[in-house]
Amino acid sequence: MSFRRLTSGGRLDRDKSVKFRFNGKRLKGLSGDTLASALLANDRLLVGRSFKYHRPRGIVGAGVEEPNALFTIGKDGTEQVNVIGTCLELTENLRAKSQNAWPALSFDLRAVNQLFAPIFGAGFYYKTFMGPRLKSWMFYEPHIRHAAGLGKTGTQGTAARHNTRNAFSDVLIIGSGPAGLAAALALAGTGVSVTLAEQDFELGGSILSSQNENLLAWREATLATLNRAENLRLLTRATVQGLFDGNQAIIAIGGTMVESLRARTIIFATGAVERPLVFDDNDLPGVMLASALRTYANRFALLPSKRCIIATNNDSAYETAFDLVTLGATVMIADERNGIAGELLAKSASLGVVVFAGSSIAAVAGKRRIEAVMLGGPHHVRLSCDLLGMSGGWSPLVHLTSQVGSKPQFNPSVQAFVPGPLATGHYVAGACNGSFGTLAAINTGQAQASAVLAALGKKAINKTDVPPLEADRGLAILPSVSPSKSRFAFVDFQNDVTAKDIAQARDEGYTNIEHLKRYTTLGMGTDQGKTSNINALAMLANLRDVPISQVGTTTFRPPFTPLTVGAIVGRSLGQHFRPTRRSPLHDWHEQNGATMIDAGLWKRAWYYNWAGKTPHEAYLKEMELVRHNVGLSDVSTLGKIDVQGKDAAEFLNRVYVNGFAKLAVGRARYGVMLNDDGLVLDDGTTSRISETKFYMTTTTAQAGEVMSWLEYLLQCHWPDLDVHVTSLTDEWGGMALSGPNARQVLERAFPEEDLSDSALPYMAVKDIEYEKVPIRILRLSFSGELGYEIHCPANFTQGLWEHVLKMGASAGLKPYGLEALASLRIEKGHVAGLELDHRNSLDDLGLGKMASSKKSFVGDTLRMREDMMAPERWSLVGLELLEPGKKLRGGAILFAAKDEIKGHGRGYITSVTWSTDLQIYVALGLYQGGLAHENEEIIAAFPLKNEKVRLRIVSPHFIDREGTRLNA
Amino acid sequence: MARGYSIFSILKHALRPKQPWPEAWAKPEPKSSYDAIVIGGGGHGLATAYYLAKNHGLKNIAVLEKGHIGSGNVGRNTTIIRSNYMLGANTAFFEKSLKMWEGLSHELDFNCMVSHRGQITVGISPTQMDSFARRGNIMRLNGIDAELLDRQELEKELPYLDYSKSARYPIWGALHQPRAGTVRHDAVAWGYARAASQLGVHIIENCEVTGILKADNTVTGVETTRGRILSDKVGIAVAGHTSHVAKMAGLRLPVESHVLQAFVTEPVKPMVHHVVSWGAELFYLSQSDKGGMVFGGHIDGFNTYTQRGQFFKAKEVMECAVALMPFMSRMRLLRAWGGLVDMTPDGSPFICTTPIDGLYLNGGWCYQGFKATPASGFTFAHTMAKNEAHHLSAGFALDRLMKGKELDEHGVGNWTYKQ
Amino acid sequence: MSEFRYGGDATKKRPGPGAGGLKVWHEYVFTFDNPKGPHEEFWQHTLGCRQWFKLKRNTATNEILGGGA
Numbered sequence A: 001m002s003f004r005r006l007t008s009g010g011r012l013d014r015d016k017s018v019k020f021r022f023n024g025k026r027l028k029g030l031s032g033d034t035l036a037s038a039l040l041a042n043d044r045l046l047v048g049r050s051f052k053y054h055r056p057r058g059i060v061g062a063g064v065e066e067p068n069a070l071f072t073i074g075k076d077g078t079e080q081v082n083v084i085g086t087c088l089e090l091t092e093n094l095r096a097k098s099q100n101a102w103p104a105l106s107f108d109l110r111a112v113n114q115l116f117a118p119i120f121g122a123g124f125y126y127k128t129f130m131g132p133r134l135k136s137w138m139f140y141e142p143h144i145r146h147a148a149g150l151g152k153t154g155t156q157g158t159a160a161r162h163n164t165r166n167a168f169s170d171v172l173i174i175g176s177g178p179a180g181l182a183a184a185l186a187l188a189g190t191g192v193s194v195t196l197a198e199q200d201f202e203l204g205g206s207i208l209s210s211q212n213e214n215l216l217a218w219r220e221a222t223l224a225t226l227n228r229a230e231n232l233r234l235l236t237r238a239t240v241q242g243l244f245d246g247n248q249a250i251i252a253i254g255g256t257m258v259e260s261l262r263a264r265t266i267i268f269a270t271g272a273v274e275r276p277l278v279f280d281d282n283d284l285p286g287v288m289l290a291s292a293l294r295t296y297a298n299r300f301a302l303l304p305s306k307r308c309i310i311a312t313n314n315d316s317a318y319e320t321a322f323d324l325v326t327l328g329a330t331v332m333i334a335d336e337r338n339g340i341a342g343e344l345l346a347k348s349a350s351l352g353v354v355v356f357a358g359s360s361i362a363a364v365a366g367k368r369r370i371e372a373v374m375l376g377g378p379h380h381v382r383l384s385c386d387l388l389g390m391s392g393g394w395s396p397l398v399h400l401t402s403q404v405g406s407k408p409q410f411n412p413s414v415q416a417f418v419p420g421p422l423a424t425g426h427y428v429a430g431a432c433n434g435s436f437g438t439l440a441a442i443n444t445g446q447a448q449a450s451a452v453l454a455a456l457g458k459k460a461i462n463k464t465d466v467p468p469l470e471a472d473r474g475l476a477i478l479p480s481v482s483p484s485k486s487r488f489a490f491v492d493f494q495n496d497v498t499a500k501d502i503a504q505a506r507d508e509g510y511t512n513i514e515h516l517k518r519y520t521t522l523g524m525g526t527d528q529g530k531t532s533n534i535n536a537l538a539m540l541a542n543l544r545d546v547p548i549s550q551v552g553t554t555t556f557r558p559p560f561t562p563l564t565v566g567a568i569v570g571r572s573l574g575q576h577f578r579p580t581r582r583s584p585l586h587d588w589h590e591q592n593g594a595t596m597i598d599a600g601l602w603k604r605a606w607y608y609n610w611a612g613k614t615p616h617e618a619y620l621k622e623m624e625l626v627r628h629n630v631g632l633s634d635v636s637t638l639g640k641i642d643v644q645g646k647d648a649a650e651f652l653n654r655v656y657v658n659g660f661a662k663l664a665v666g667r668a669r670y671g672v673m674l675n676d677d678g679l680v681l682d683d684g685t686t687s688r689i690s691e692t693k694f695y696m697t698t699t700t701a702q703a704g705e706v707m708s709w710l711e712y713l714l715q716c717h718w719p720d721l722d723v724h725v726t727s728l729t730d731e732w733g734g735m736a737l738s739g740p741n742a743r744q745v746l747e748r749a750f751p752e753e754d755l756s757d758s759a760l761p762y763m764a765v766k767d768i769e770y771e772k773v774p775i776r777i778l779r780l781s782f783s784g785e786l787g788y789e790i791h792c793p794a795n796f797t798q799g800l801w802e803h804v805l806k807m808g809a810s811a812g813l814k815p816y817g818l819e820a821l822a823s824l825r826i827e828k829g830h831v832a833g834l835e836l837d838h839r840n841s842l843d844d845l846g847l848g849k850m851a852s853s854k855k856s857f858v859g860d861t862l863r864m865r866e867d868m869m870a871p872e873r874w875s876l877v878g879l880e881l882l883e884p885g886k887k888l889r890g891g892a893i894l895f896a897a898k899d900e901i902k903g904h905g906r907g908y909i910t911s912v913t914w915s916t917d918l919q920i921y922v923a924l925g926l927y928q929g930g931l932a933h934e935n936e937e938i939i940a941a942f943p944l945k946n947e948k949v950r951l952r953i954v955s956p957h958f959i960d961r962e963g964t965r966l967n968a
Numbered sequence B: 001m002a003r004g005y006s007i008f009s010i011l012k013h014a015l016r017p018k019q020p021w022p023e024a025w026a027k028p029e030p031k032s033s034y035d036a037i038v039i040g041g042g043g044h045g046l047a048t049a050y051y052l053a054k055n056h057g058l059k060n061i062a063v064l065e066k067g068h069i070g071s072g073n074v075g076r077n078t079t080i081i082r083s084n085y086m087l088g089a090n091t092a093f094f095e096k097s098l099k100m101w102e103g104l105s106h107e108l109d110f111n112c113m114v115s116h117r118g119q120i121t122v123g124i125s126p127t128q129m130d131s132f133a134r135r136g137n138i139m140r141l142n143g144i145d146a147e148l149l150d151r152q153e154l155e156k157e158l159p160y161l162d163y164s165k166s167a168r169y170p171i172w173g174a175l176h177q178p179r180a181g182t183v184r185h186d187a188v189a190w191g192y193a194r195a196a197s198q199l200g201v202h203i204i205e206n207c208e209v210t211g212i213l214k215a216d217n218t219v220t221g222v223e224t225t226r227g228r229i230l231s232d233k234v235g236i237a238v239a240g241h242t243s244h245v246a247k248m249a250g251l252r253l254p255v256e257s258h259v260l261q262a263f264v265t266e267p268v269k270p271m272v273h274h275v276v277s278w279g280a281e282l283f284y285l286s287q288s289d290k291g292g293m294v295f296g297g298h299i300d301g302f303n304t305y306t307q308r309g310q311f312f313k314a315k316e317v318m319e320c321a322v323a324l325m326p327f328m329s330r331m332r333l334l335r336a337w338g339g340l341v342d343m344t345p346d347g348s349p350f351i352c353t354t355p356i357d358g359l360y361l362n363g364g365w366c367y368q369g370f371k372a373t374p375a376s377g378f379t380f381a382h383t384m385a386k387n388e389a390h391h392l393s394a395g396f397a398l399d400r401l402m403k404g405k406e407l408d409e410h411g412v413g414n415w416t417y418k419q
Numbered sequence C: 001m002s003e004f005r006y007g008g009d010a011t012k013k014r015p016g017p018g019a020g021g022l023k024v025w026h027e028y029v030f031t032f033d034n035p036k037g038p039h040e041e042f043w044q045h046t047l048g049c050r051q052w053f054k055l056k057r058n059t060a061t062n063e064i065l066g067g068g069a
């Protein structure tokens, strides 16, 4: 046993025993334990294997800095890997597994990797595995990948329900150590809203690791005040993971909530973590941070059972030694320094702590756990022990200040990087700023709280109590870290980076800290180098013979500790990944046999089961219905924009290529819009409702873009135009009634209205009322048949749809879906979808004639660019399949008959359908030179399926070229 | 060809630990003049210098880098290489690049870990499958590998995607390029630097170009933080800082700087064996050799020079990850970062001469320039040496927008922030 | 989905309808100052009042410097 659990003390509930499993074995801990402390209480020192060499590894720390104690929690596809055992609260029936050990933790075959350590050094992979042939890496990679990786992740999504929320606060205090608590205390009752976020499950930070009665009492009293104060929010298990522009703090709370907090001011009181020392085999289980020993003793009632050695280069480790001795442990100190303060020596002597001055650790002995140390220096002795605590000084957790752009600066007096100049509204207190003493932390916490109050325009009112404590000692610390040339003196435990690797990287010129990091993988583990970075910097500075400040640090990036992706995503899962847009007829479709399909954010009726079981079967039936009788289709997804104002006609004249100024009231016109670059943006029909009011429709896909574009032009560039645009897309629904019998149905639906060809000719519009519902009937056609679109407010759309269907029932009216809609338009030669892809000009789409020469319009200049006017550009053609029995496919590449089938061809097929009228496959496509090649026989190649078919170029208007059906 | 790295040299150094490894690339002081200067020690700048020395016999070349080499996008990207480009001027160029990747580790004597693990783009609608078909057909017609996968075939390859009814976007199939993959990004910078250095190229770090010197309309050199350096050939290859540096020569370009974020999770045992991208939104993910899931999405969407992303965008990208691959919800994010990308109105780059004699431009790479690194260096070296476009990069001229020859591979329209 | 939509450099002057030739429009549509520092730009409150507005922002820090003129 390296540790024994004390029968009293600690922050444990001894009445509540907690059962858990480690590698299948049933163990017990206490309520208040972390997984790490519970394992130590069960004498499980060995908890994992290292990444590269598979060396046995034990718990090193007691908090977020922990590099080794990573576990896989859970089972059966729901495993959570790489969970930090020192931060994981022990819960009943927890299942933990160690990682990276094969076949077993105590017997890991891959530990042979250690034998190859001399060749396995920095940059190993960059220099090997290149031969014998090109692409040899493809042979080696799977093996290397298999050996890499820590745990094996679960294959299923998390079952945990994650939530996200937003919050606002005048002050965010990060950390609840003495500095954070003091700041909160000073702000209690001041009326400013305060959020205090602490990642631990208890408030108190370093106080929790103390045995000082006065300090503990102060914590109790402070918490009592804080709990009473109404302006404070105290969050535990709440890690500030990232800070973003505009003081947006992302706080992960309790594993199931991510809060986005906008804070006016922030007090950083994140504290500091202890640094390990670098010596040979410093990764042996039982070698731990000195401060961790203190935490395990005071907070978790775990005392070194035999002898504990503490190795240090600074004063802070003495506190650990004194606490341990007070609790009954045997402790010796190996201090690298010679000039140790007299009072420390005196106190050590009085407590029976033997101090070896000028002594560092020369070697450690033990197989799976530490058994003895050899001291270097004047006292060349071997000391048996069962634990070794090490203290290489302290590193302030400057991660968060750095994330928001404050470059860390080296403070030589504490041998640490502290935050550099801070942005307005940011304050730093306590150990995070290099003020390592408890009193200093409390004082700076208070002072920063006053500064915050002043900044927020409040008066500081709270003079808070300070516990009676001994004055802080300054952190007397020996600066340099002596690099060891040996093989296994680890700097980064998790990634197995040794001092020797760093020396080698220096030799090879990877002397920039970023190069060093990437070349050796230092600091790139799940701990992101919390314990390793500064030691590496110091070593590099030494090797380069420059001050450490010149080496600088690597960049700190969010998150602060590993954060599950699921927690960030919250509820934006599955169907809620993105919003779903439903037409007002959605429920009707679902209840009446429609199969739905996604179109952007919309769900649309694809085809109906009245027409068939497969989409192919169904769309053909639906097409025939429209061509020969009459069908009804939901077109509610079209963009619908109300354009009003004195200058509405002028505005439309500017945004459409064709003229709208002279459009008569009651008439509709097909229009095309370009972008500024002269390429086609969208098309649609716009009708004139009155002199100053127009009703625009856009394609479903571009509705949002067009709306924003119109608003942009009006608000940013043409504010002098008296025009307002309002989107009616969601407010109005619509249906298309098409087919030779459309008028007959329409007249039955609205018997009061004159809907004859003369009253409502092709491209006319009429507003009517039916049962007090305003209805707009537009006579237009996408299908090529006699057709009407009937629009009305969304909440009446279903009623109207049902009414029309009912009135058409005797004529055989039935609904048709998106597939048929799209096929009908292909037969008619209307461009849509893949033809409107921002790459085509008016002429490319055969619409050049529409451009007015009498007025200026958006895109009129750049559409005339040299290449866009070239006759060999690809332009719209119709295509007929000449080989019955074969298939035409979208995405096929077009070639002239004489061409070699390679390269980019002369065009491609955009849309294909079976023509029920012509009984062949027809398609729209773009072809070099376009209709100048009408009637030529060409080839469509589809090498992905090894297909090649012959086609003929024809007019894209496969049916009713003269428009007799439309005008019927 | 650079030489010296192998298992034997490693063994030799292991046996003789006293003998240190040589510096990977030399760190000389800048000279007062060079035959050619490349501004920017990213992938493109270093590759350009290497091919200038290797293919064009220039002896006296310098790469000037304001920080350390590889500190820009070459060391920040998600390392995807592919050649699934369908527009005329793009296809051959990117395929040349992919071919060059295949031999790059040998060429440079530096293992760049070129992994041809394949890229699979998942399609979410029949229309999208048609556009994938067009792309795939063009690839095949140009000798590039491509295959269409239907839903069943895809499910065999990528069993961990969400094929369930509760998926917001259904999966229809995919386009697969088996030779696409990933490359260890830092190795590319270091490998080119080492190989160039062995050919005598001066790689000068901590040397920021602060001015471009001209006489009339001809370049004469640059002003730097390490003094004035003369040369009558200056190439700009500074990615996110393209506008900034070009402005020193009085040029205003079709380029805006945007931040693109990327993310990596904790390392886990192999799970994802391809590069996977998605047709619903721009999203791509691969698992690094070390085991972390490396993924990213679209740019944040407004000009910035801060290499810091916004949380809303990070969240959107995570949402894509989980929507496509539900297991990603339990993976833990280790690190998020950002890089400055040089966005152009048509999403395609420039490798070209400029209106100023002796000044050459390599930029506008958007978020797709890593895969282009070898071919970009190769063709840009040609342009700098011969003062003319290489036929492979002839489409990447500065005047293409003036002429209406946009190369809008995605069909997004003329907005840098939407490309 | 974000509440605001970016609309690019607001200092560029859009040539009036019918005004400006190829060069002017090319300059307007395709080239950018792209400054590192203060940048006046358009944004739209897309998921709100749909107003387009000008904003001054420092592109080197993303600090908002105020509304645009």
Ligand SMILES: Cc1cc2nc3c(=O)[nH]c(=O)nc-3n(C[C@H](O)[C@H](O)[C@H](O)COP(=O)(O)OP(=O)(O)OC[C@H]3O[C@@H](n4cnc5c(N)ncnc54)[C@H](O)[C@@H]3O)c2cc1C
Pocket: B039, B040, B041, B042, B043, B044, B045, B064, B065, B066, B067, B068, B069, B070, B071, B072, B073, B074, B075, B076, B077, B078, B079, B080, B081, B207, B208, B209, B210, B237, B238, B239, B240, B241, B245, B260, B261, B262, B296, B337, B338, B339, B340, B341, B365, B366, B367, B368, B369, B370, B371, B372
């Ligand atoms: C997050 C992210 C993910 C990406 N993912 C991919 C991907 O998966 N696949 C892909 O193909 N592409 C990807 N890209 C794009 C790709 O990384 C870049 O297009 C490419 O790296 C740019 O070329 P470069 O390597 O030369 O640039 P950089 O590495 O940025 O090099 C430019 C160099 O110029 C230096 N410089 C700047 N100003 C000066 C000056 N005044 N003086 C001297 N030096 C200067 C910079 O310090 C920098 O080192 C991604 C980019 C990012 C940011």
